[in-house]
Amino acid sequence: MRFLNSKLKIENTILQNIAKKYGTPAYCYSYKQLRENINDFKKNFKSISPLICFAIKSNTNLNLIKEIKKFGLGADVVSMGELMLALKAGISPKKIVFSGVGKTSKEINFAIDKNILLINSESKSEIIEIDKIAKIKKKQVNIGIRLNPNTDAKTLSQISTGKKDNKFGVNDKTFFELVKYCKSSRNINLRCLSVHIGSQILDHKPYLRMIRVIENIIKKSKNKFDYIDLGGGMGIDYGLNSKKLNYKKYSSSIESLLKKYKVKFIFEPGRSIIGDTACLITKVIYVKSSTKKNFIILDSAMNDFMRPALYGSLHRIIPTVKNNKILKKVHDFVGPICETTDRFLTLKKYQQLKENDTLAICDVGAYGIVLASNYNLRPKPAEVLINNSSLKIISKRENINKII
Numbered sequence: 001m002r003f004l005n006s007k008l009k010i011e012n013t014i015l016q017n018i019a020k021k022y023g024t025p026a027y028c029y030s031y032k033q034l035r036e037n038i039n040d041f042k043k044n045f046k047s048i049s050p051l052i053c054f055a056i057k058s059n060t061n062l063n064l065i066k067e068i069k070k071f072g073l074g075a076d077v078v079s080m081g082e083l084m085l086a087l088k089a090g091i092s093p094k095k096i097v098f099s100g101v102g103k104t105s106k107e108i109n110f111a112i113d114k115n116i117l118l119i120n121s122e123s124k125s126e127i128i129e130i131d132k133i134a135k136i137k138k139k140q141v142n143i144g145i146r147l148n149p150n151t152d153a154k155t156l157s158q159i160s161t162g163k164k165d166n167k168f169g170v171n172d173k174t175f176f177e178l179v180k181y182c183k184s185s186r187n188i189n190l191r192c193l194s195v196h197i198g199s200q201i202l203d204h205k206p207y208l209r210m211i212r213v214i215e216n217i218i219k220k221s222k223n224k225f226d227y228i229d230l231g232g233g234m235g236i237d238y239g240l241n242s243k244k245l246n247y248k249k250y251s252s253s254i255e256s257l258l259k260k261y262k263v264k265f266i267f268e269p270g271r272s273i274i275g276d277t278a279c280l281i282t283k284v285i286y287v288k289s290s291t292k293k294n295f296i297i298l299d300s301a302m303n304d305f306m307r308p309a310l311y312g313s314l315h316r317i318i319p320t321v322k323n324n325k326i327l328k329k330v331h332d333f334v335g336p337i338c339e340t341t342d343r344f345l346t347l348k349k350y351q352q353l354k355e356n357d358t359l360a361i362c363d364v365g366a367y368g369i370v371l372a373s374n375y376n377l378r379p380k381p382a383e384v385l386i387n388n389s390s391l392k393i394i395s396k397r398e399n400i401n402k403i404i
Contacts, residue, residue: 001030001279001360006322008360012389015281016320019358022382023397024283025300027369028360029064031387033277038071041269044247048254050265053097055232056082058270058366061383063394065089068273074117076232076268080107087114097229097266099146099194101168108133112141120144120194120229122169127178127188134187143182144192144229147175149213168196172217179221190223192266196231200271204246211253218261225263230254232268236275238363239316271366278365280305280381281320284357285336293330296353301335302342303378305364306371309341316362317345325352333359337376369395374403 001010008015010030018028041052053074056065060082065075066089074095075086086096096116101123103111108130111119121127121143134141148169170178182190197210207230214228237244254265282300289295302309317333331350335342344361353359372380379398384391 001318001362003322008318008320008322010279010386013386013391014320015279015360016358018384018386018391019281019283019320021391022384022393024281024358025298025304025381026281026397027278027364027381027383027395028281029278029365029383029385029394031067031385034064034067034274035071037273037277038068038073041267041272042071045251045254045265045267047251048258048265050267051095051227052267052269053095054273055268055270056086057370059274059368060085060370061394062089063385063392064274065091067385073273076270080104080110083107083111083114083116093117097144097268099196099268105129105133112137112139118142118144118192118227118229120146120192121178122146124170124174124178124181127181131185131187140187140189142189142191144194144227145170145175145178145182145190146194146196147172147214147217149195149197149210169194172220175217176221179223183223191225192227192229193217193221193225194229194231196229196268197233199233200235201233202235202243202245204249207250208253211257215257215260225261227266228257228261228263229266229268232270232272234269234272236271236363238314273366275366276363278368279318279360279362280364280368282359282361284353284355284359286355287353293332294327294350294353296331296333296350298333298335298344298359300344300361300381301337301376301378302339303337303373303375304335304381305344305361305368306373307364307367308344309339310371314345315364317347318360318362319351319353320358320360323351326350327352337378374398377403379403 011032053076054068055076069089069091075091076097077083078100093114093116097118098111099120146169182188282298285299286297307313328349331347333344379400382397383395385394
């Protein structure tokens with residue numbers, strides 16, 4: 001996004017015009033940014049030629065997934081619904097990995113029938129269930145075992161997934177036991193070692209520790225793996241004192257592992273692909289002044305964008321029109337829902353705002369619309385894809401009469 005003549009633009013489109021045409025709140029995605037993110041990710045890991053499986057959970061818009069598929073990406077799914085969506089988008093089953101701790105028998109049956117690349121299993125009970133279903137179907141099923149590497153990703157506790165007290169994966173003792181079990185089964189083909197240590201990771205050091213754990217496990221297991229699934233979790237710069245992940249050092253550590261073991265690496269990026277592609281356009285309903293602060297009451301709420309309320313995450317809020325009239329007073333950007341946590345951001349100063357002004361909440365492409373709800377019986381926002389000057393509605397605004 002950039003300003004031109006004091007007006008905020010995505011590509012060649014003035015955001016204020018989108019608000020007038022489609023109303024607010026509305027999610028607006030940049031195709032150019034999406035393309036750049038995918039190409040940058042490929043470039044960062046070019047030397048290891050990985051299979052990149054987009055984490056469907058980060059954004060489930062069918063139109064966006066179809067665009068992502070055109071760049072050759074596969075899909076990481078965590079439910080039958082996500083698997084169905086990936087297939088509907090035209091993604092090859094041989095580029096789909098099914099992750100998650102609680103796959104039901106119905107989901108496992110469906111995944112086997114669709115002949116997807118891998119089911120990444122997270123417990124002995126799950127592997128026994130896969131074995132049982134595969135035996136009935138008289139099929140051999142490709143699976144991975146998710147290792148919990150007990151690695152602190154130095155991220156929010158709510159999105160940490162690789163420590164021993166997290167619910168994900170199995171410890172090394174159980175891992176070795178499951179390797180033996182899989183070798184004894186006629187219906188299971190153990191092809192992958194899988195890990196995932198967390199989300200919004202900006203420090204490369206936890207990844208380096210994770211790689212060392214993986215190497216040690218491979219040595220001890222004495223099993224030949226065709227794939228190593230390194231998960232995702234690569235963070236992005238949200239523009240509020242964030243730092244950037246050192247991809248070069250991460251990639252170098254993977255290269256050293258590749259020299260020792262001829263495997264195909266899999267990544268499951270979500271946020272790093274889609275996170276900074278979108279903003280949420282919102283309108284000021286009221287400016288409510290008190291002695292110490294101004295409450296900027298928006299028509300967007302926590303039901304539209306949950307991350308600030310759920311994680312305390314910080315997202316920049318930018319006016320769609322600059323006026324350079326800065327007020328040195330605390331500004332509290334809040335939604336209309338009857339919850340104190342319905343707050344987006346607090347700033348010590350901001351430009352003067354009035355009712356009906358429009359603002360852009362930034363970097364909402366990942367875990368934005370997917371976490372939206374109808375709380376307070378509010379309809380979900382529209383979604384718009386911007387490609388240069390071309391606009392396309394990729395999800396209509398919900399009709400309030402259909403949710404009542």
